[in-house]
Amino acid sequence: MGNCVSLDISCDQTLNHACGCLFGDGNYIHKMEANLKALEKAMQELEERRDDLLRRVVIEEDKGLQRLSQVQGWFSRVQCVGSQVNDLLEANSTEAKRLCLFSYCSKKCITSCNYGKKVLNMLKEVEGLLAKGVFEVVAEKVPVPKVEKKHIQTTVGLDSMVEKAWDRLMKDDKRTLGLYGMGGVGKTTLLACINNRFFQVVNGFDVVMWVVVSKDLQNEGVQEQILRRLCLDKEWKRETESERASRIKNILNRKKFILLLDDLWSEIYLNKVGVPPPTRENGSKLVFTTRSKEVCKDMEIDVMMEVVCLSKNEAWELFQQKVGDNPIKSHHDVLPLARKIAEKCCGLPLALCVTGKAMACKETVQE
Numbered sequence: 001m002g003n004c005v006s007l008d009i010s011c012d013q014t015l016n017h018a019c020g021c022l023f024g025d026g027n028y029i030h031k032m033e034a035n036l037k038a039l040e041k042a043m044q045e046l047e048e049r050r051d052d053l054l055r056r057v058v059i060e061e062d063k064g065l066q067r068l069s070q071v072q073g074w075f076s077r078v079q080c081v082g083s084q085v086n087d088l089l090e091a092n093s094t095e096a097k098r099l100c101l102f103s104y105c106s107k108k109c110i111t112s113c114n115y116g117k118k119v120l121n122m123l124k125e126v127e128g129l130l131a132k133g134v135f136e137v138v139a140e141k142v143p144v145p146k147v148e149k150k151h152i153q154t155t156v157g158l159d160s161m162v163e164k165a166w167d168r169l170m171k172d173d174k175r176t177l178g179l180y181g182m183g184g185v186g187k188t189t190l191l192a193c194i195n196n197r198f199f200q201v202v203n204g205f206d207v208v209m210w211v212v213v214s215k216d217l218q219n220e221g222v223q224e225q226i227l228r229r230l231c232l233d234k235e236w237k238r239e240t241e242s243e244r245a246s247r248i249k250n251i252l253n254r255k256k257f258i259l260l261l262d263d264l265w266s267e268i269y270l271n272k273v274g275v276p277p278p279t280r281e282n283g284s285k286l287v288f289t290t291r292s293k294e295v296c297k298d299m300e301i302d303v304m305m306e307v308v309c310l311s312k313n314e315a316w317e318l319f320q321q322k323v324g325d326n327p328i329k330s331h332h333d334v335l336p337l338a339r340k341i342a343e344k345c346c347g348l349p350l351a352l353c354v355t356g357k358a359m360a361c362k363e364t365v366q367e
Contacts, residue, residue: 035119036089042126043085049133050078060139067139074133081125088119144230147199147208150192154321156349157314158186161307162193168303169194169285175278176286178296181307184350187289188262190307194287195260204283206255213288215265222273223248226259241272248274252284261288267298309347316342318349322356326363333365 054075057067169177179187198208211225223244227236230251236244253276261268270277270286278284289307290296296304310318319342320328328338341359345351 031116031120035116035123039085039119039123039126040089042123042130043082046078046126046130046133047082049130050075053133053135053138057138064142065139066142068135068137071135071138074129074135078129078133081122081129085122085126088115088122144207146206147195148210148229149199150195150210152189152192152196155186155189155193156318156321157310158190158193161190161305162197165190165194165287165305166197168305169287172280174302175280175284176299176301177288177303177305178299178301179287179289179305179307180291180293180296182309182348183291184348185307185309186349187307189349191260191262191287191289198258204256205258205285208258208260210260210262212262213264213268215263219269219273220244222261222268226273226275245272245274249276252276253282256283258285258287261286264288264290264295264299265292266295310349310352311347312343315345315347315352318352319345319356322353323359327359327361331365337365 057071061067165177168174179190181187195208195210209226209229211222213222220241226248227244236247259275276282278286328334341355345355
């Protein structure tokens with residue numbers, strides 16, 4: 001009679017299977033309405049929990065904290081599920097019209113069965129999100145950024161000096177660099193360019209610290225600026241200078257750091273501040289600006305670099321940028337006057353910028 005496969009399925013099994021589809025848990029059609037009501041209620045509870053949680057998060061974020069990734073992930077899943085639930089609820093009226101035999105069957109059985117199955121699965125997903133939406137902690141301190149980028153206006157003639165300073169600083173045998181030059185020559189801008197270079201290429205450093213020293217600033221002021229970069233808590237404000245130094249040392253001993261000191265007027269003793277000396281072993285670096293070459297010698301640095309005034313052409317280019325085209329082109333006698341004014345600034349960027357801005361609103365030869 002040929003190869004014949006015998007299916008040994010009893011009548012009882014067939015009947016049980018049929019009854020299960022019509023009356024048991026597998027009847028997605030009959031349970032559709034009940035599951036839809038349960039889904040609608042569960043979704044409402046989920047949205048209420050989302051709103052309560054969001055209020056908590058906003059309060060913490062207003063304190064400067066950052067929401068946890070798991071909290072943000074939960075919000076995202078709730079939003080996604082909410083959209084899917086809305087689609088199912090909108091399709092309910094169409095599916096309800098297809099029901100027959102006291103909602104045990106449908107005019108389109110397969111379609112209604114698939115819809116009912118989606119409703120049940122979505123109900124389970126919403127209930128799962130409700131269970132997971134309980135968070136004791138919703139936000140934490142924002143991690144300290146490795147580098148804080150400095151705003152720099154358009155520069156002229158600094159690119160070569162930045163490259164020169166960067167190349168010297170990045171040599172493995174060089175740990176410290178001193179930038180010296182007269183006031184207004186562009187030392188701070190040069191230091192800011194170096195800072196921003198670290199922003200682009202961190203090179204394995206853990207933190208870059210910018211500290212403005214100035215003439216009368218004491219160790220306490222230097223410590224506060226460093227601690228503000230390293231810690232968000234304010235406990236250190238009640239500590240003594242030696243206690244702050246110990247705190248700074250404990251933190252920086254575990255980091256490969258860059259310390260940028262702007263406007264140094266005299267030797268600063270790093271051990272009193274709490275800064276470990278940069279060495280080949282810790283891989284850290286120190287860069288500072290000063291008006292005095294003697295300060296560079298007192299700090300016993302590896303490399304000294306003088307920041308010089310701009311060349312005649314560079315000075316004229318910077319002056320033109322600050323004045324703008326309109327004043328210079330307003331009268332044929334203005335151009336030679338403008339060149340004479342630029343020359344009197346002797347290539348000093350600060351003088352060129354201040355004078356150029358002052359001339360930007362002048363329109364006549366007399367002015």
